[in-house]
Amino acid sequence: xxxxxxxxxxxxxxxxxxxxxxxxxxxxxxxxxxxxxxxxxxxxxxxxxxxxxxxxxxxxxxxxxxxxxxxxxxxxxxxxxxxxxxxxxxxxxxxxxxxxxxxxxxxxxxxxxxxxxxxxxxxxxxxxxxxxxxxxxxxxxxxxxxxxxxxxxxxxxxxxxxxxxxxxxxxxxxxxxxxxxxxxxxxxxxxxxxxxxxxxxxxxxxxxxxxxxxxxxxxxxxxxxxxxxxxxxxxxxxxxxxxxxxxxxxxxxxxxxxxxxxxxxxxxxxxxxxxxxxxxxxxxxxxxxxxxxxxxxxxxxxxxxxxxxxxxxxxxxxxxxxxxxxxxxxxxxxxxxxxxxxxxxxxxxxxxxxxxxxxxxxxxxxxxxxxxxxxxxxxxxxxxxxxxxxxxxxxxxxxxxxxxxxxxxxxx
Numbered sequence: 001x002x003x004x005x006x007x008x009x010x011x012x013x014x015x016x017x018x019x020x021x022x023x024x025x026x027x028x029x030x031x032x033x034x035x036x037x038x039x040x041x042x043x044x045x046x047x048x049x050x051x052x053x054x055x056x057x058x059x060x061x062x063x064x065x066x067x068x069x070x071x072x073x074x075x076x077x078x079x080x081x082x083x084x085x086x087x088x089x090x091x092x093x094x095x096x097x098x099x100x101x102x103x104x105x106x107x108x109x110x111x112x113x114x115x116x117x118x119x120x121x122x123x124x125x126x127x128x129x130x131x132x133x134x135x136x137x138x139x140x141x142x143x144x145x146x147x148x149x150x151x152x153x154x155x156x157x158x159x160x161x162x163x164x165x166x167x168x169x170x171x172x173x174x175x176x177x178x179x180x181x182x183x184x185x186x187x188x189x190x191x192x193x194x195x196x197x198x199x200x201x202x203x204x205x206x207x208x209x210x211x212x213x214x215x216x217x218x219x220x221x222x223x224x225x226x227x228x229x230x231x232x233x234x235x236x237x238x239x240x241x242x243x244x245x246x247x248x249x250x251x252x253x254x255x256x257x258x259x260x261x262x263x264x265x266x267x268x269x270x271x272x273x274x275x276x277x278x279x280x281x282x283x284x285x286x287x288x289x290x291x292x293x294x295x296x297x298x299x300x301x302x303x304x305x306x307x308x309x310x311x312x313x314x315x316x317x318x319x320x321x322x323x324x325x326x327x328x329x330x331x332x333x334x335x336x337x338x339x340x341x342x343x344x345x346x347x348x349x350x351x352x353x354x355x356x357x358x359x360x361x362x363x364x365x366x367x368x369x370x371x372x373x374x375x376x377x378x379x380x381x382x383x384x385x386x387x388x389x390x391x392x393x394x395x396x397x398x399x400x401x402x403x404x405x406x407x408x409x410x411x412x
Contacts, residue, residue, distance in 0.1 A: 013412050014113045015040055015047045016140075018131065019121035020082075020100045022051040024072035025215060027059045032147075033121055035213050037075045039405030045412070048112060049075055052082040052100045056093065067107055078112070080104060094166075097124040104130050114138050117412045119185075120177075121145035125170055128177035135180070143411060144181035145208070146191060149321055150174065156319040157248055175199055183411045187327035190348045194324045208408050210327050211401040217336045220303030231294035232308045236268035237377045239342075240309030242302055243330050245275030250315035250363065253344050255281050257369045258291045267377055270294060272305055306337035310384060311358075311376045315344035318363045322347025332399065335391035340384055342372045354398075357391030 015037070022033040037047035049072075053060040061070070063081040070077050083099040085092035104127070118140050120131035128144055135142040151170035154160040160167050178184060178200030184191070185208045192205040232238070245251055251271070258269040269291040271281070278293065285291045297305055306312060312334040316322055325348040334341050335351065341358030344365070352358045361368040376384065 011044070013040075013045045013116040015045055015117045015119060015412065016050060016112075016115040016134070017047060017119045017121065018050045018104070018127055019145075020052045020097065020124045020127065021055050022049055022121065023055070023060065024075070024077070025213060026072075027061075031213070032210065033119075034072065034075055034077075035211065035401040036405050036408060038073060039401050040409065041074060042402075043405065043409055045409070046113065047075065048078065048115075050078045050080070050104065050107075052080045052096075054082045054084045054096050054100075056085065056088050056090075066103060069111070078107070080107065097126050100124065101126050101130055105133070115140045117141045117143060119143045119145055120181075121147060123148050123150065125150045125173050125177070128173060128181070132176070132180045135182075141182045141412065142180065143183045143185055144177045145185040145187070147187050147327060149188075149191070149194060149324060152194070153321055156321045157317070171198075178204075185408075185411070186324075188325035188348075189350045190324040206411060208404055209399065210329060210332060211399045211404045212332050212336060212395055213401055216299070217303060220305075220307065221298070221300040223297065223301055223304050227294070227297075227305075228308065231272075231292050232270065232305075233268050233292070237266055237311075238268050238270050238309045239311050239313055239373055240270045240272070240306060240339075241313045242272040242297075242306060242333070243314075245271065245273055245278040245281065247277065248317065249275070249277075250317045250344065251277065251281065253315055253364055253366055253369060254313055255284060255291075256366050257373070258285060258288060260366065261370060261373070262288050262290050264290070264374075267373060268292065270309060272297065302333055303337055306334065306339060309337075309339055311373065312337065312339045312341050313344070314341065316347060316363060318346050324348060325350050332395060335395045338385075338388040338392040340376060340387040341391065342369065342376065344369055351394075352391075355391045355394030357387050357394065 017033045017037050019033055024034045025031045033049055037049050040047040053063050063079055066081050068079045080103045083096040085096050115138055118131050118134045120127045131142050151167040154167055175198055178195055184205040187210050189207045192202040195205045196202040261267055272294045274296045282293050314330055331351050341352050343352055343360045344363050345360050346363040349360055359372050361372050
């Protein structure tokens, strides 16, 4: 009996977690796979992360070799040096996907233990092709984790035609992945409906939502000196938004709401972050005294700035993508801040309604948004605090990575 067979018999699994965009917690956005891998280790499994050093979402290490093995907090990590690119819409981004797949295919794997389970986590969607090859080669179980629904997102959010060659290619890869995976995991709660619609087997689909890592939500680091005095007014009911200001963030509704509420001196809108539309929004509201645009803060300072708000806002454009639910890190940040949430969102509801920590109003409905804000502004402070605490309590009970990893392990 080989050592590999012996491990299988006692239930210990070797798990390869493969995603071009996975990063350890110290690098910022994209740490989900690392958090899960760390928890898998605590459950007695051996988890290895395979990722790349190119991303538009977070910092990455500088590599001199094509393949570099680094231990991050106990998680064995194989970094693949791939083509660098600047923005999400860059054609180099697609080339970087291809570069990653070629190098993953050619990667010398003799130094790695054979996998019992291969988890392929999008994006990039192309990695499911390598995942299937690994499944065939090692006889491993293949889990296809879907974090963004492609190519539907390209069609709905970016305006691509269904006949676009890239859309057709990604559509074929998506269907291939759904058919060849042993298990399909979605971070959004209603993915099974989409899987069934595109010809997959919805019975193989399970929701494993985004989780929270307590390390990220220790007491927030202080804001830069003078930040609060310059950007956060005293004695106002502050409606806060923290995040990117791009076309997919649907902030037009909030901006128009601020314009229509400019005579209400008790309510102030605070938008924190950067993005392509930030300057346009600033010009559009230049004469208003009820809105402030504050510069981006670090991830460790987000909770500090949210603590100065009374209500937090998030939005999504009307889109078929949201019919299957959302999986936004922003909502976890908001709920951990223990603040009520008003969501301009017409998709599949989750989290906010489950925790009873806020309200959904129809996307693009400025009147409904104004009414919700005014209702919140008239609530007693203790009622607002109780609502916010329900959100935090719900996250701490339902979304720690320790619990998600245990649920995930049942699929291995």
